[in-house]
Amino acid sequence: MPEVFLAEKQKRGYPMRFIHIADVHLGAVPDKDKSWSKERADEIESTFDRLLAVAEERKVDLLLIAGDLFHAQPSLQDLKSLDYKLSKLTNTRTIMIAGNHDYISKGSPAESYEFTSNTVLMPADTFSNAYLDDINVCVTGFSFGQVEYTEDVYADIMPQMEDVVNILLAHGGDEKHIPINFRQMAESGFDYCALGHIHKPKHIVKNKMAYPGSLEPLDRTETGRHGFIYGQIKDDETKIRWEPFNCRSYINLGLAVKPEYSEAKILDVLAKQMENMGTQNIYRIILSGHMANGLKPDFSGLMRNYRIYEIVDNTLCEYDLDKLHLDNEDNLLGKFIERFADAEDEISKHALKYGVEAILATGDK
Incomplete structure (x- = not known):
């Protein structure tokens, strides 16, 4: 009824x-x-x-x-x-x-x-x-x-x-x-x-x-x-x-890193972007591009000052792959680089990045 x-x-x-x-x-x-x-x-x-x-x-x-x-x-x-x-x-x-x-x-x-x-x-x-x-x-x-x-x-x-x-x-x-x-x-x-x-x-x-x-x-x-x-x-x-009508948004914030970027510049650029887009929002930061060899920025201060859900690092280290390959063509590192030499897709690029870093870190060439 x-x-x-x-x-x-x-x-x-x-x-x-x-x-x-x-x-x-x-x-x-x-x-x-x-x-x-x-x-x-x-x-x-x-x-x-x-x-x-x-x-x-x-x-x-x-x-x-x-x-x-x-x-x-x-x-x-x-x-x-x-x-x-x-x-x-x-x-x-x-x-x-x-x-x-x-x-x-x-x-x-x-x-x-x-x-x-x-x-x-x-x-x-x-x-x-x-x-x-x-x-x-x-x-x-x-x-x-x-x-x-x-x-x-x-x-x-x-x-x-x-x-x-x-x-x-x-x-x-x-x-x-x-x-x-x-x-x-x-x-x-x-x-x-x-x-x-x-x-x-x-x-x-x-x-x-x-x-x-x-x-x-x-x-x-x-x-x-x-x-x-x-x-x-x-x-x-x-x-x-x-x-x-919402008072807060989730935002995916991307930054294309260049090899010449210092840690201070990376942190400063991200902070300015979040200030411009709204400090009330919650950010998922996605880094792409090429990070200077050995640079690992400390994001702890940024995460204290802003609402950052997570930081996804998709950057590639700026190695001279040609020189690395030439110097190591007869060992594991050289063969690994050769395996991905012509890679263009993102998955292969990341495999190359993490593989090179892991081999260099262990010293087992």
Whole structure:
């Protein structure tokens, strides 16, 4: 049976405004082995709070949460805290589904919790509808009742009501978490399909189907900006835009080292780049090019002053390979260099680098 909310003011004739988020992962603790881990966990919570403030400021009609609001199945206290926060929204109703991380199992608090705020959490393993009479919108959704689904449960879903705005709230998109036929979904007739599960923003069908990505990046693989989708629907026309919102980003920072670079120059260039790109961000530094023979920069000071997840050294030492080969053509080192003499691919170049260094280090030629 559809859930019905009666608002104080009739709004037909005005744009229906909504915010679409997913994969917030409240309770997650990114980068557990790093000094900034607790800070990142707090930021996930505070960024969600900032998002609710935006919803209140813009007086949006709907907050759509497409699964994995929580990093794990929420406790009763988690739900009470969420309910309290959502109760502060004076103009916004919240419709949400559970994803594979916060799935609703039998007997879990989420299965029986009754929200006091204007919030609907769709039940597990069945399609449900929330009809909002004042804005003439029907939201259809399906909550995860287990971690994995290998079949496309959305394959035959259709809009549930006529002469209303129909929105589908869906979580999934890979082979273990509801594989989705996006073309079929796009042609099913919904005015908007609000998707969750993919952590990077992805616009599947212009103004009709999209992943907002997570509000904050959750690990070093989730580079780039993160945010939410703001949309309006009026006269059967849907318009959405993605807005960046994260307070911190993971960035892959590359530096092509030259043989003439000193340790001081390498450290200085990296520091200036991180200052320019934002000291709040978390960096994975990737060194390439050629390092002066025997130079091994000390990055400890840089790692104390900036958030550096790791440093990947892909540089090659600047050996005179021709001279090394000529001087050692009858021993192991010379034969090893000869083996990779014409190598052009990166794997072979690195094999040459590490092999030469290892042979020289042992002195066994």
